[in-house]
Amino acid sequence: MTSETASAAPARSGFRIDFHIWGPVIALIALVALGAFLNPNFLSYGNVTNVLARSAFIGIIAVGMTFVITSGGLDLSVGSMAAFIAGVMILIMNALVPSMGVGWGVILIGMAAALAVGLIAGLVNGLLITQARIEAFIVTLGTMGIFRSLITWLADGGTLSLNFEVRELYRPVYYDGLLGVAWPIIVFALVAIIGETIMRKTPFGRHCAAIGSNEQVARYSAVHVDRVRLMTYVLLGILVGIATIMYVPRLGSASSSTGVLWELEAIAAVIIGGTVLKGGFGRVWGTVVGVLILSLIDNILNLANLVSPYLNGAIQGVIIILAVVLQRQRKAER
Amino acid sequence: MKLKALAGVLALGVAFATPLYAQDAETAVIGVSIPAATHGWAGGMNFHAQATIDSLEERYENLDFVLSTASDPGQQVSDIEDMMATRNIDALVVLPFESEPLTGPVARVKEAGKWVTVVDRGLSQENIENLYVAGDNPGFGRVAGEFFKEKLPEGGNIIVLRGIPTTIDNERVEAFEAAIEGSGIEIVGMEHGNWNRDDAFEVTQDLLSRNSDVVAVWASDDDMAVGAIEAINQAGREGEMWVLGGAGMKEMIQRVMDGDEMVPANVTYPPAMIGTAIELTALNFVSNAPVSGDFIIGSVLITQENAENYYFPDSPF
Secondary structure: HHHHHHHHHHHHHHHHOOOHHHHHHHHHHHHHHHHHHHHHHHHHHHHHHOOOOOOOOHHHHHEEEEEEEEHOOOOOOOHHHHHHHHHHHHHHHHHHHHHHHOOHHHHHHHHHHHHHHHHHHHHHHHHHHHOOOOOHHHHHHHHHHHHHHHHHHHOOOEEEEEOOHHEEEHHHHHHHHEEEEEEHHHHHHHHHHHHHHHHHHHHHHHHHHHHHHHHHHHOOOOHHHHHHHHHHHHHHHHHHHHHHHHHHHHHHHEOOOOOEEEEHHHHHHHOOOOOOOOOOOHHHHHHHHHHHHHHHHHHHHHHHHOHHEEEEEHHHHHHHHHHHHHHHHHHHHH | OOOEEEHHHHHHHHHHHHOOOOOOOOEEEEEEEEEEEOOOHHHHEEEEEEEEHHHHHHOOOOOEEEEEEEOOOOHHHHHHHHHHHHHOEEEEEEEOOOOOHHHHHHHHHHHHHOEEEEEEEOOOOOOOOEEEEOOOHHHHHHHHHHHHHHHOOOEEEEEEEOOOHHHHHHHHHHHHHHHHOOEEEEEEEEEOOOOOOOHHHHHHHHHHHHHHHHHHEEEEOHHHHHHHHHHHHHHOOOOOOOOOOOOOOHHHHHHHHOOOOOOOOOOOOOOHHHHHHHHHHHHHHHOOOOOOOOEEEOOOOOOOHHHHHHHOOOOOO
């Protein structure tokens, strides 16, 4: 015991597990171990691809959400926005088929439209928040309802379906990949790496944290508070567009039930990952871990038949709270 | 008076009802309160409600309609109160969002001496409504179960996707399980897909990873069938299994008509039942035909032979 203490003394911090940093990772590893223990198929190539690919939509959005929350904002509209963008994208591509024929041209225009609509939607949110000085919660609650109604209206209450032949051409964007790694996983990984770099290495990332921790101080330190804040919403809008580009080829349809509760899943993933809901501190890699935790819970419950399916939501809730408790406790001690 | 009839009898002589009788009577106002089009089936229901109202308004000058759609039970209660207070309705056709919260408000409409038609979801108290029009949920499960039994005489492993946890879903699944009992068909995986394409897609993916020998999927709803089919295609197992949905979405009926091996049949649960309810309620005001009682619309198996009769290309569902 004594010798152990002695040898540990020089690197004390290295021996204690810092739950604030490693909490989410430990939870993730525990979940993977549990999954592998419960079902041999859990670690199969097919299942891993399924889980990662379906995490991509929420994941790509959650990376953007990390910036918004870090700078002290919030966006409740992303789920509805994704549904709206998917609807617009499908309508545009269907409308172009008669004149342009079925080809990648149509799909590329659809993709560009998704990015443009996402950018505009993010810009509207951002301008209302920074210029009209309305609380982010209220603005995005409003646009959440607006986008949701618009998609219901566009779809006439039913479902918008992509032209069959375009769909066949577009389908590989979700289902195929590079060297066995599905495209949505690749895009998610790229978005996450770029996001982490921006958060860590650029003035923009530091400004987000500065605004989130103290807006007044940031303002006196010559940070363009409004501009940075506006940018976080625009960035999130564009990322919702990217997520939608990956989503549409999956089922080739959009309806009023598309993207329901995505906003809460994205926010939950961000918080599980260690970003502070009040703003001031954010980390993108943590968000990625949070997203994976959320989709693994669902996956394991489906694979294992552990509890009545009625209780799936409860299990999810418990794990979300546990993951956050782990990291907060350490923080409170300090 | 209890009317029990199959969907085929739906016409019920509406065309022959003599509007003469009430033609010169005062205008009757019929309020229609339904949930908003938040999913495919409800979208179809909204479409048929509007279509029926349009055609009735054209046919009968002395009928007026007030249509409102609600996106939650609270809003539906307010809608009904508004109809009573400001539109002075003579009859209410209501498809309750949820049974419990709507029971009180609808009972008050009845106490005020109005005609009440309840559609699909029953109220939690009996004998409030004059007319009850509904789909046959146990029948829906039973017809599906019988089809499985017929198609899999040797038995086999199947996957079941359930809807949103509700009485409707429980009744369907219980009847399905009862119908396949003793047939050697085993349900190896059953999860909630919430009548949603995306959820059904993910749940099917997981259930397929878990079970390697599945011969069929009871998706129990056409939106869920879309997700399930996509998951099966992705797993590269499209030759091994077929999918039975339900409710009669036009794209699925189309596939049944085309003889698609993966979609061999469908079971009806027609969103057009709201039309039946409105037509029957209207009959009460324009004719002498008695229409009070229960009207249960049977669930029918759609196969390639009769699919054409159930194909409505104009409906959004």
